[in-house]
Amino acid sequence: MSTNKRKLLNRYHVVFLVQSTMFGTGVLSLPQRLSSLGYSQALFPLLFGVIASLSIWPMIWINSKYKNENLFRINEILLGKWIGKSINLFIVLQFTLFLAAIISSYMNLIQTTALPEQTMTIPVLFFLLLLTYIVNGGIKSVARFCIMAFFITIPMLYFLRWAIEKGEMSHLFPLFNYNGHEFFEALRKGYLSILGYEVIMFYFPYIVNQKKAYKHALVGIWISIILCFITTIVSVLYYSEWQLENIEFSVLHLFKAGEFSFIERIDIIGITLWIFLILSTAAGYLWSAKKGLDSLRSKKKKYHVYLITIVIFAVVVMPISHESQKKLFEGSHYVGYLLLVWPIFLSVVHILRKKQVQQ
Amino acid sequence: MNVKFIILAIILAMAFLTGCSAKVKKIPLEDVGMVGVMAIDYIDENSLKLTVAIPQYSPVAKEHTQIFSVTTELVSQGIVDIEALSDKKVVLNQLRVVLLNEEFARHGKAREIIKHLFRNAEVGNKVLIAVVKESGEEILKEEYPDKPNINFYLNDLLQPSINTAFNPNTNIHDFVYTQTNPVFDSIVPLLEKKEGKIEINGIALFKGEKMLRSLSKDDALIIQALQGRKKLAPLYIKLNDNNKEEKMMLDLINSKVRMKGNKSVDSPKLTVSLKIEGTLVEYKGEREGRLSTPEEILKLEEDVNKEIEKDISKFLESLKELKVDPIGLTEKFRMHYHGDWDKTMTRETISKLQWDIHVETSIVSTGTLR
Numbered sequence: 167m168s169t170n171k172r173k174l175l176n177r178y179h180v181v182f183l184v185q186s187t188m189f190g191t192g193v194l195s196l197p198q199r200l201s202s203l204g205y206s207q208a209l210f211p212l213l214f215g216v217i218a219s220l221s222i223w224p225m226i227w228i229n230s231k232y233k234n235e236n237l238f239r240i241n242e243i244l245l246g247k248w249i250g251k252s253i254n255l256f257i258v259l260q261f262t263l264f265l266a267a268i269i270s271s272y273m274n275l276i277q278t279t280a281l282p283e284q285t286m287t288i289p290v291l292f293f294l295l296l297l298t299y300i301v302n303g304g305i306k307s308v309a310r311f312c313i314m315a316f317f318i319t320i321p322m323l324y325f326l327r328w329a330i331e332k333g334e335m336s337h338l339f340p341l342f343n344y345n346g347h348e349f350f351e352a353l354r355k356g357y358l359s360i361l362g363y364e365v366i367m368f369y370f371p372y373i374v375n376q377k378k379a380y381k382h383a384l385v386g387i388w389i390s391i392i393l394c395f396i397t398t399i400v401s402v403l404y405y406s407e408w409q410l411e412n413i414e415f416s417v418l419h420l421f422k423a424g425e426f427s428f429i430e431r432i433d434i435i436g437i438t439l440w441i442f443l444i445l446s447t448a449a450g451y452l453w454s455a456k457k458g459l460d461s462l463r464s465k466k467k468k469y470h471v472y473l474i475t476i477v478i479f480a481v482v483v484m485p486i487s488h489e490s491q492k493k494l495f496e497g498s499h500y501v502g503y504l505l506l507v508w509p510i511f512l513s514v515v516h517i518l519r520k521k522q523v524q525q
Numbered sequence: 526m527n528v529k530f531i532i533l534a535i536i537l538a539m540a541f542l543t544g545c546s547a548k549v550k551k552i553p554l555e556d557v558g559m560v561g562v563m564a565i566d567y568i569d570e571n572s573l574k575l576t577v578a579i580p581q582y583s584p585v586a587k588e589h590t591q592i593f594s595v596t597t598e599l600v601s602q603g604i605v606d607i608e609a610l611s612d613k614k615v616v617l618n619q620l621r622v623v624l625l626n627e628e629f630a631r632h633g634k635a636r637e638i639i640k641h642l643f644r645n646a647e648v649g650n651k652v653l654i655a656v657v658k659e660s661g662e663e664i665l666k667e668e669y670p671d672k673p674n675i676n677f678y679l680n681d682l683l684q685p686s687i688n689t690a691f692n693p694n695t696n697i698h699d700f701v702y703t704q705t706n707p708v709f710d711s712i713v714p715l716l717e718k719k720e721g722k723i724e725i726n727g728i729a730l731f732k733g734e735k736m737l738r739s740l741s742k743d744d745a746l747i748i749q750a751l752q753g754r755k756k757l758a759p760l761y762i763k764l765n766d767n768n769k770e771e772k773m774m775l776d777l778i779n780s781k782v783r784m785k786g787n788k789s790v791d792s793p794k795l796t797v798s799l800k801i802e803g804t805l806v807e808y809k810g811e812r813e814g815r816l817s818t819p820e821e822i823l824k825l826e827e828d829v830n831k832e833i834e835k836d837i838s839k840f841l842e843s844l845k846e847l848k849v850d851p852i853g854l855t856e857k858f859r860m861h862y863h864g865d866w867d868k869t870m871t872r873e874t875i876s877k878l879q880w881d882i883h884v885e886t887s888i889v890s891t892g893t894l895r
Binding site: 204278279282334336337339340343405406407408409419422423425430431433 | 646647649650651698701702703705706707709853856857859860861862863864865
C-alpha cells in the first residue's frame with residue numbers, strides 16, 4: 167500500500183472523530199459524577215476542556231515524530247519488541263473492557279427505561295453486529311458515521327428547553343462553593359466522562375494534514391466540552407442538590423420535563439436516539455482495538471474484529487454478578503487514565519533513545 | 526456460492542421460526558389497564574389504601590371507569606394486588622394524577638411514595654399531585670354526572686387556568702425538587718369533595734416531610750406572585766380606612782417581582798419589589814364615578830399599593846412564625862453563602878428575616894365606560 171493511499175482523513179473527519187469518541191454514555195451521568203461539588207459543578211467541564219487540550223498535545227507530538235506509525239508500533243519501536251507487545255496487549259484488553267462497560271451501561275439504561283420486560287441479549291447482539299459493520303469499513307467509515315451521528319443527535323438540544331424554562335438561575339451562585347477534597351473527588355469521577363480523544367494516537371497515521379491535527383482535535387474537544395457544559399448547567403438550573411446526587415442519568419430526567427402536545431414521552435425518544443452516540447464512541451475504540459490485535463500478531467486479519475466483538479459480548483452477557491462486573495469496568499476506567507500519561511512517558515523515552523531508534 | 530445459500534436458508538428459516546418461539550406474547554392494547562388516577566389513603570403507620578381509576582374502553586361497559594381499591598404496605602405490591610382484581614394488566618404509563626389523603630400527608634409519608642414514583646421509569650415527571658381533605662377513594666368513587674370521566678376531570682381541574690392561578694400545580698418533579706431542596710417547603714393544591722364536584726380549596730403547606738396546615742387562596746396568590754409567576758388570578762382588594770369600605774376587582778395583566786437579599790445570614794434582610802399591572806374591572810365604594818381622572822386613579826393606585834404591601838407583610842409574618850419557606854426566599858441568601866446549606870439554616874434564616882416591600886400597581890384601564 168502506498169503511503170499516499172493511507173491518508174484518508176480530512177479535517178472534518180478528525181474534528182468529528184475526536185468529538186464523537188468523547189461524547190457517549192459519560193455525559194448522561196456527568197452531573198451525577200460531579201455531584202460532590204453540588205451546584206458549583208456548572209463550570210467544571212470547562213476545566214476538563216483545558217486539561218484535555220493540554221493532555222492531547224504530547225499525544226500529537228509523539229505521533230508526529232513517527233508520521234506513519236500508530237501508538238502500538240511506536241511502543242514497539244521505543245520499548246523493544248517484547249515490552250512493547252505486552253503493553254499493547256494491555257491496551258487492547260483495556261479497550262475491550264472499556265467497550266464492554268460502555269455498551270453494558272447503555273443497555274442497562276435502555277432496559278430500565280424503554281424495554282423493561284426484556285432481557286438484553288438480543289439487543290446487545292444486534293448492536294454489536296452493527297458496530298462490526300461500521301468498523302469493517304475502516305477508519306473513514308467510522309469517521310463518516312461519527313459525522314452523521316453528530317448531526318442526527320444535535321437537535322436533541324432542543325429538548326432541554328423546558329428544563330431551562332423551569333430552572334432557577336440563582337443555583338449557579340456562589341460559583342466556587344467547594345473544598346479541595348470535593349474538587350478532587352469530582353475530578354477523579356468526572357473526567358472519565360470525557361475520555362475518548364486519546365484514540366487519536368491510533369488513527370493519526372491516516373490523517374492527511376498532520377501538521378494541523380492539533381488544531382482540528384482541539385475543535386473536536388471543545389465541541390464536546392461545550393455540550394457537556396450545557397448539560398451540567400441545565401442540570402444545575404433544574405435540579406436540587408439532592409437530585410443532582412441521586413439521579414443517575416440526569417439527562418433522561420431533563421428530557422422528561424418536556425411537553426409536546428403530540429408526544430407524551432420525549433425521554434424515550436432521546437434515550438433511544440442516544441444509540442448513535444454510543445455507536446460512534448464504541449466504533450472508535452473497537453477500530454483501535456482491532457489495530458492493536460493486528461500489530462500484536464503482526465498480520466492483518468479481518469476476523470480480529472469479530473474476535474474482539476465476541477469477547478465484548480461474552481463480558482456483557484456473562485453470568486457473573488453485577489457487582490464484580492461493575493468493579494471490573496471501574497478498574498478498566500482508571501486504567502484509561504494511564505493512557506493519558508503514557509505519551510508523556512513515551513516522549514521522554516523518545517528523547518533519550520533518539521539516536522538509537524533512528525539508526 | 527453454496528455457503529451463501531446455506532446461510533440465506535438458515536436466516537430465512539430462523540425468521541419464519543420466530544413465530545413458534547415460546548416467548549411471552551405481547552399484550553394487546555385492549556388488555557392493558559392504564560391507571561389514570563391513583564389515590565392513597567392513610568390507614569396506619571405501616572399500611573395504606575391504594576385506589577386506582579382505570580379508563581374502560583369497552584363500548585358495552587356501562588361504567589366508563591373501573592375503580593379498584595386495596596389495602597397494602599407498598600405501592601408496587603398494591604398494583605400487583607389490583608392486577609389480581611382486574612381483568613387487565615395494570616400499568617402506570619398513563620398516570621396523570623396522584624391524590625394523597627390529608628392524614629397521609631400529615632404523617633409525613635408523601636415523600637416516600639412520590640420518590641418511589643419518581644424512580645419508576647414508567648411514570649412520567651408530569652404527573653400532578655394533590656392533597657385531598659377527606660378520602661381519596663371517595664373522590665374517585667363519587668359520581669360526577671356532568672363530567673366525562675374522573676381521569677380527565679381531575680387532570681383538567683389541576684392544570685392552572687387563569688382563574689385558579691393561585692393553584693401551585695405541582696408535578697412529581699416539583700414535589701421531589703421542593704422536598705429535597707433545603708430552601709423550599711413544598712406546597713400542593715388541596716382538593717375537597719363537594720356534592721357532584723371537586724373544588725380546589727386552597728393549598729397544603731408542608732414543613733419538611735409533613736403537611737403543616739392549609740393556606741387560603743389569597744395566601745397562595747401571594748406565594749405565586751412572589752415566586753415570579755407572570756399571570757396571576759384576578760385580585761380582590763378590600764380597602765378599609767377611615768371607616769370607608771371600598772371593594773374592587775383587578776384583572777392582572779402582568780406581574781414582575783424582584784427580590785434582593787443583603788447577603789447576610791446573621792441579620793437577613795430582603796428587599797422585595799413587586800410590579801403589577803392590571804385592569805380595574807369592578808369597583809364599589811365612595812370613589813365611584815370620580816375615577817375618570819388620572820389623578821384619582823393615581824391615588825387609588827397608591828392605596829392599593831399600601832394594601833397589598835400590608836397583605837404580603839402579614840403573610841411573611843406568619844411564615845416567620847411557622848418557620849417555613851414555601852416561596853424559596855432563603856435561596857436569595859444561599860446564593861451568597863459559601864459552604865453547605867441545610868434545612869436548619871433555612872429555618873433559622875426565615876425566623877430572623879426582615880423585609881422591605883415595595884409594590885407598584887398600575888391600573889391600565891377602567892373599562893370602556895367613563
